[in-house]
Amino acid sequence: MLDGAVLILNQNYEPLNVCDVRRALILMIRDKAQPIELSTEKINAVSESFAVPSVIRLLSMVRRPVLAQKLSRKEVFWRDNFTCQYCGQKTYDLTLDHVVPRVLKGPHIWENVVAACVQCNHRKAGRTPLQAKMQLLSIPSTPKANPYDHLMHRALPPEWSIYLPWVRKEPQSSPRGFNYYSAIA
Numbered sequence: 001m002l003d004g005a006v007l008i009l010n011q012n013y014e015p016l017n018v019c020d021v022r023r024a025l026i027l028m029i030r031d032k033a034q035p036i037e038l039s040t041e042k043i044n045a046v047s048e049s050f051a052v053p054s055v056i057r058l059l060s061m062v063r064r065p066v067l068a069q070k071l072s073r074k075e076v077f078w079r080d081n082f083t084c085q086y087c088g089q090k091t092y093d094l095t096l097d098h099v100v101p102r103v104l105k106g107p108h109i110w111e112n113v114v115a116a117c118v119q120c121n122h123r124k125a126g127r128t129p130l131q132a133k134m135q136l137l138s139i140p141s142t143p144k145a146n147p148y149d150h151l152m153h154r155a156l157p158p159e160w161s162i163y164l165p166w167v168r169k170e171p172q173s174s175p176r177g178f179n180y181y182s183a184i185a
């Protein structure tokens with residue numbers, strides 16, 4: 001139970017991170033954090049039992065580190081909104097296209113990769129957009145890191161939802177197993 005997940009809010013109630021109950025209790029004992037929501041679990045100590053926190057809030061503001069977004073196929077598709085950057089087709093059947101192809105020493109960086117459908121990638125082949133007479137819908141760039149990355153791909157307890165901006169928008173009907181992707185879809 002000490003391994004249970006606890007949502008940490010910044011002093012301004014912004015979701016900041018997730019820690020385990022053990023870490024949350026240490027933060028509370030050291031007066032670094034206060035409990036905001038309690039879970040239904042209880043810990044039985046020697047002389048008393050106390051409720052386990054589910055959401056805690058830091059008592060002083062923590063600056064969120066600005067993380068660089070890691071370059072991966074999946075992240076490029078998300079950045080490009082699952083849209084082929086040549087023909088504009090929205091599809092999940094995408095490939096990663098190097099704008100200046102690898103054979104022409106095009107680098108593997110955010111600014112040189114785009115989502116392309118299979119047909120467009122095939123048509124463009126080892127050429128630049130100019131050589132292939134294909135125009136990009138937009139200039140590729142490095143996306144901002146998602147500050148809520150650590151909250152993706154995990155089940156979110158219902159009592160967390162009011163603190164998570166993307167969940168807050170819609171009423172919670174299926175609390176357990178709520179997932180980031182279904183929340184934004």
Ligand SMILES: [Zn+2]
Nearest residue numbers: 084087117120
């Ligand atoms: Zn296409």
